[in-house]
Amino acid sequence: MSTAHIVPVRTYVAVWVTLLVLTLTTSWAASYDFGFLNTAIALGIAVTKASLVVIFFMGVRYNTPLTKVVVVAGFFWLFILFGLGMSDYMTRDWIGVPGR
């Protein structure tokens, strides 16, 4: 027999129900005006949903440490892209250089 970690079906069903509930929650929350918090709530729920998919459905929880490092590094590099990208665009008009 394979030594693969066999996850009980009820775990997958529980994750699936949670994802559907979170989808309804994010739609419901977006129907109210919370100002800038709307984006924070939407992203918070999206990150939670994505994490559930990565950890349980993609089974990273049961993967080797090396695979986990690669996964985390992938998302970490994404934040480097966003961080450096926005630190450029958001600071362009700090100094009045023509043509920026």
Next chain:
Amino acid sequence: MADTTTGAATGHAMATHAPTGHGAHGHHPRLQHHFYSMEQQLEASTLGMWVFLVTEIMFFGGLFMAYIVYRTMYPLAWVESSRELNVLMGGTNTAVLICSSLTMVLAVRCAQVGSRKGLVTSLIATILLGSVFLVVKFFEYKAKFAHGLVPGPYWDPHAVAADGTLQRITLPFGSEIFFALYFIMTGIHAAHMIVGIGLMTVILVMSAKGRFSAEYYNPVEISGLYWHFVDIVWIFLFPLLYLLGYHLGNVG
């Protein structure tokens, strides 16, 4: 990874065998000679797939970067354009993809426990749900074309009243950029869905032929990783594109 050290001795012994006569010398016929064990082979497949998925993260990441930059430049256009998208259709598609991720993970589980029937059924369900997503997407695109919401020379946002008359809509400057990103991001996502459905069809045929077992199901596992990744992209696209102006009322 525990067997990397313990498997070294047997692995070395295997390497001395001629590459012919699989199955005759006590290892699984699907185990390639450069791996010590089936577990290590699966770990290597999973790691390799994740390295590819990291490149996919960066690929979509560039588009999300563009989204962030233009949203900070044209916040009003983003909110007003978002109201033109159909939240019901987008939300339905989110649920459809989440369901397809469940059937996908059940397909992998069926493979792990050696249930060929369960595997085939789950894969068919996954393919059907993926197709439902694309059909809904087709009708969404059709409505956007009908309402002149395609950026470029035919950009002409309008609504059609009940009596058939056209009502021009004035969207803020920057709305064409929103819709350009909408079509590129959802379009590339849809292209990934089409590739995923193609992959699943191949896996389905292999499954029906009995090519997988509890010991060997690596193609099912890594195709599943791809499918879940495409689901994750949509999990972000839905709130970021559809829900921005939902509190002001949905008109799409």
